[in-house]
Amino acid sequence: MATNKQEYLQTVLETHRMSHVEDLVNKFKSKRDEVKDALTSHYGSQIYSPFDSGSFKKHTAINTKFDLDVVVPVKRDSFDTLDKMFDSFYDFLSDEFGENATVRKQTVSIGIIFEEDSDGDVISLDIVPGRELSQDQYSNDKKLNLFVSSDYGIFSSSTYIQTNIQAQIDHIKAKDNERKIIRLLKIWNNNDGKEFKSFLLELITIKAFDTEDISGNLWEKLQQVMTYIKDNVTNDSFKLIDPGNSNNDLMDTLTSWGRTNLSSRMGTMLDRIESNSDNIKGYFPTNSDFEEEDKSSSSGYGVKTGAAAFSTPPDNQRFG
Amino acid sequence: MRFFNKHRNVELIISQELIDEIGIVGVEHFPNEFGGFLTGRYSDDYNTLFINDFVLPKASKGSRFQFVRRSKGMKKFFRKLFQSKKEYYVGEWHTHPNGSTQFSSTDLNAMMEIESAPSVKIKNPVLLILSVTNKKLDNATFYIYDNKKLLPYE
Numbered sequence: 001m002a003t004n005k006q007e008y009l010q011t012v013l014e015t016h017r018m019s020h021v022e023d024l025v026n027k028f029k030s031k032r033d034e035v036k037d038a039l040t041s042h043y044g045s046q047i048y049s050p051f052d053s054g055s056f057k058k059h060t061a062i063n064t065k066f067d068l069d070v071v072v073p074v075k076r077d078s079f080d081t082l083d084k085m086f087d088s089f090y091d092f093l094s095d096e097f098g099e100n101a102t103v104r105k106q107t108v109s110i111g112i113i114f115e116e117d118s119d120g121d122v123i124s125l126d127i128v129p130g131r132e133l134s135q136d137q138y139s140n141d142k143k144l145n146l147f148v149s150s151d152y153g154i155f156s157s158s159t160y161i162q163t164n165i166q167a168q169i170d171h172i173k174a175k176d177n178e179r180k181i182i183r184l185l186k187i188w189n190n191n192d193g194k195e196f197k198s199f200l201l202e203l204i205t206i207k208a209f210d211t212e213d214i215s216g217n218l219w220e221k222l223q224q225v226m227t228y229i230k231d232n233v234t235n236d237s238f239k240l241i242d243p244g245n246s247n248n249d250l251m252d253t254l255t256s257w258g259r260t261n262l263s264s265r266m267g268t269m270l271d272r273i274e275s276n277s278d279n280i281k282g283y284f285p286t287n288s289d290f291e292e293e294d295k296s297s298s299s300g301y302g303v304k305t306g307a308a309a310f311s312t313p314p315d316n317q318r319f320g
Numbered sequence: 321m322r323f324f325n326k327h328r329n330v331e332l333i334i335s336q337e338l339i340d341e342i343g344i345v346g347v348e349h350f351p352n353e354f355g356g357f358l359t360g361r362y363s364d365d366y367n368t369l370f371i372n373d374f375v376l377p378k379a380s381k382g383s384r385f386q387f388v389r390r391s392k393g394m395k396k397f398f399r400k401l402f403q404s405k406k407e408y409y410v411g412e413w414h415t416h417p418n419g420s421t422q423f424s425s426t427d428l429n430a431m432m433e434i435e436s437a438p439s440v441k442i443k444n445p446v447l448l449i450l451s452v453t454n455k456k457l458d459n460a461t462f463y464i465y466d467n468k469k470l471l472p473y474e
């Protein structure tokens with residue numbers, strides 16, 4: 001039976017909606033606040049206010065994979081070197097949370113993975129310390145230097161990267177159409193080898209929308225973005241500039257084989273979905289945890305669980 | 321009048337007078353599309369819907385083939401309706417001038433968005449489509465929205 005691709009993709013997004021995991025999200029948020037409070041009281045005037053980043057903040061999260069990052073801007077004069085800053089944060093977080101969490105050093109962040117709670121949920125947070133380039137400069141332009149643990153791939157030669165996380169967050173602000181496509185591509189990537197960075201998929205989607213006239217329904221938009229990726233990533237001059245650092249081209253994180261692979265994966269998907277619309281289901285699976293069961297047998301008017309109050313219909317509805 | 325939907329095994333009850341009243345408003349806006357909200361209540365067993373009134377949007381824009389309605393600023397209205405009469409929003413209505421009562425894909429998409437809105441607590445809003453001419457109401461069809469489908473009542 002043929003699949004209505006537009007309707008199907010709506011269902012895919014629906015079943016990956018964050019609101020399905022509201023309780024879990026609330027647990028993440030309360031742990032995050034706990035960690036922020038501990039950092040603020042420990043470091044005091046050595047740091048600026050910690051702020052949230054990650055897919056949750058950017059509204060590109062999917063409920064099978066999402067991260068809550070906390071960025072801690074550190075004043076220039078607080079630490080002599082970036083690795084001292086990084087070690088200080090690692091030591092403090094280990095002392096403070098190590099008893100019921102695993103605290104570990106990651107590429108540019110310190111990961112805190114709390115022990116499973118009574119519901120079986122595991123809460124993990126990434127804390128990203130970043131030092132301003134010179135004393136008091138952060139308040140002007142939000143630029144930070146991040147320490148990079150040396151044994152990580154492409155950054156192996158450097159020990160820090162300059163970035164502007166606020167600019168990265170702003171880059172995706174108020175882009176609802178782009179976010180839907182980013183979520184779909186993340187769902188695909190997550191389900192199909194996890195070979196590509198979410199950030200790369202995010203930047204390439206935004207670039208497609210900026211460069212091409214991406215329009216139509218959800219499937220048509222996805223199809224156009226995938227075609228754009230297929231046609232462009234093998235081109236040597238194709239760049240994806242990090243909005244947080246114009247010297248950082250995300251395409252550099254792909255080898256030439258990686259570029260060819262990404263292009264041909266897009267091509268194959270487009271061809272196979274074209275030849276049989278049912279194939280879309282294999283690439284963009286629904287999250288079966290939140291699939292509405294077939295209600296053909298059920299009867300009566302339905303009310304959403306836990307809801308007793310009145311409804312207010314959403315604004316701006318278009319009928320034809 | 322009593323309508324029945326086999327798919328969810330539910331009834332819909334509305335007076336002929338009310339349908340006629342809605343029709344008059346629709347004819348007044350001919351040749352443009354027009355519409356608004358439906359209010360009422362479910363029976364205690366949730367098998368019967370009583371539609372008791374229709375509500376005009378505070379702001380809307382209709383043309384020959386399209387109708388956009390706002391609901392901004394109406395939360396208070398729906399709250400009062402609930403508090404004073406225990407009635408609530410149950411669905412939408414709009415006209416198809418010189419057209420059939422068949423829903424369009426735009427209509428289905430709107431109903432999908434409505435059902436998925438967090439401010440909407442019901443899972444099966446109804447859609448009433450009225451075909452009108454410059455003189456009169458020709459025909460009216462109720463649909464129940466269920467799981468990304470619109471299914472007519474008979």
Ligand SMILES: [Zn+2]
Pocket residue numbers: 319320414415416423424427449
């Ligand atoms: Zn219509």
